[in-house]
Amino acid sequence: MLKGIRVVEIEGLGPGPFAAMQLADLGADVITIHRKSGAVTPGMPERSLLDRGKRSIALDLKDPDDLETALCLIGTADALIEGFRPGVMEKLGLGPKPCLARNPKLVYGRMTGWGQDSPLADTAGHDLNYIALSGALWYASHPNQPPQTPATLVGDIGGGAMYLVAGLLAGLINAQRTGEGTVVDAAIYDGSAHMMNLLMTMRQTGNLSDTRGESLLDGPHWSRTYTCADGGFISVQCLEPKFYAQFLQILGLAKDAEFQIQYERTLWPDLTQRLAEIFASQPRDHWDAVFRGTDACVAPVLNPQEAQEHPMNTHRNTWQDIDGTLQAAAAPRFSNHQWNPRPSPTRGEHTKDILAQINDPR
Template identity: 45%
Template structure:
């Protein structure tokens, strides 16, 4: 794009250009990940959402950080042409509409590949581009429900518990889309043509459960919710309330870690030896004893005693406490950018560090700047605004 404003190089994806058709949840998360890694991401927001009076003020949606925004009416022919002009020099496009929507807008894979055959076209949906449910609405919870994952999350004898929307929207959805797009970019830069990445939450979330399917195949995971090693069934892999009403997390699965936990707490498990502690028939009595022990001190007292070392115990911190945890603070797991504390880009790179390059933009905040980069004159930009193709 001629005239593109110079920015300090940052991240392994510096030089990659991405067009993002504005959406919510997993799509913006994928775009955020790419922007954190240095990609130049332009977010195409709806023209109707542009509020110029808000430009220059912080936008609260952190998922939109790191990119610029142009306000476009995708239903206007002139607006569609603006997007295709962006696509012409882009490496990837991300969209999260229901199947068939971008095709009806004239911005589907065929339309975009006509102007840029090497484009990676990333699609984010819950159900995927095909199948009986492909055209249906849904949310994280209803995508997890058919996969078996939701059935497995919760306490024994109780109903399944929504795991926030981290497993579906962001882990199985947005992160898989970002991974898929980078894989396709790698192949395209090796000489291959562009292609479509069909990222579906049901696919990605199910993939995240691969290890549990392996445990089931080994006979090490029952179908009973809350009755297994990793779902709160085992008393040595659970949370416990402390004397001050706060909690600690215990994850002493392996024998040597459990032995250190027992030695440092002075606990005498009612079940007895190592083999006995792994027997689900002994878990209820052991859990009661552990609960009584952890209820004898405050959370921070237990953390001071057990967190240093290999006892695998950590304090359960709230949102405000987490950034101040010594380990997280030392590693910079949280950063403050534009006055807002937020998770830092991850993972880390030894030579091409990822950074937050700019705060989340308001819709349309960079319309003039982007149109200038596309070669539009002030007169042409004014005409587009008069026709309400952009805002």
């Protein structure tokens, strides 16, 4: 879908590389400027799956000749992605001013936690810190327990990478229409707060409480996970009455007077305990078999390897083993394009070819 779009990515961590991978998955020619030093961040592989579909050039951005090479490459690009603290790219000589001077149509994407201009812009932070301060972490727990959220997903990926991608795509459309580039300031703090707007609609009707466990989606017995007899988990979220009725019918609770009163908050704790006892009586796969194919809105909680082996994945082929690495396929899908990624490159693998193309970018 993005064939003919070139994106230059400055090597970084987390949401920036993920956003660049998403654009590569969509067909863009993503060129990552890797450090010549070859230093790998602790815990990260030499060939990261986040680099799939990309090309790699190795440069030392503190070397004047390599810096000029980077500027020439940026001059051939439609978009740029960087994820440093504010001011770092300016010190390197690769801030928006020189890059847009070289390439007026460039969409310059900046990925940070706190934004380019804020009281915390120059301070360090991570996924959990950003969503804690934005309000996005508040409902991520049961009552009287510390908030806990899946690592990196809500902040780095949801509030960060995907908002950067949206901003870049909007900027590219605008550049094609007007001939003018732009700077995209994508802050995880902003994006994670923006994702809360769906929940904030419930506040308008009194269904979102400031107290955890008392809102429409984080307190009911029909909106949580339960532990099964084998230590596995089952998820339940039958919000609408017709789905809740089917849930009760399958469990043999359709005539239970208390369960019939779905939205009575005072009953939720006791009904939660009763369901916990029911689900604890059988293993997870039993409940999966009981509810599979129904509209009761119940599903087993799987790890990625189990998800790959589940019948759902047999059809969708979402989880794949590529070059010995378990990973999820590109999303979304398109009716007239087939995803067929190139493998992740080694550091600097395409340097020679990219240098040859700089004077003939298309």
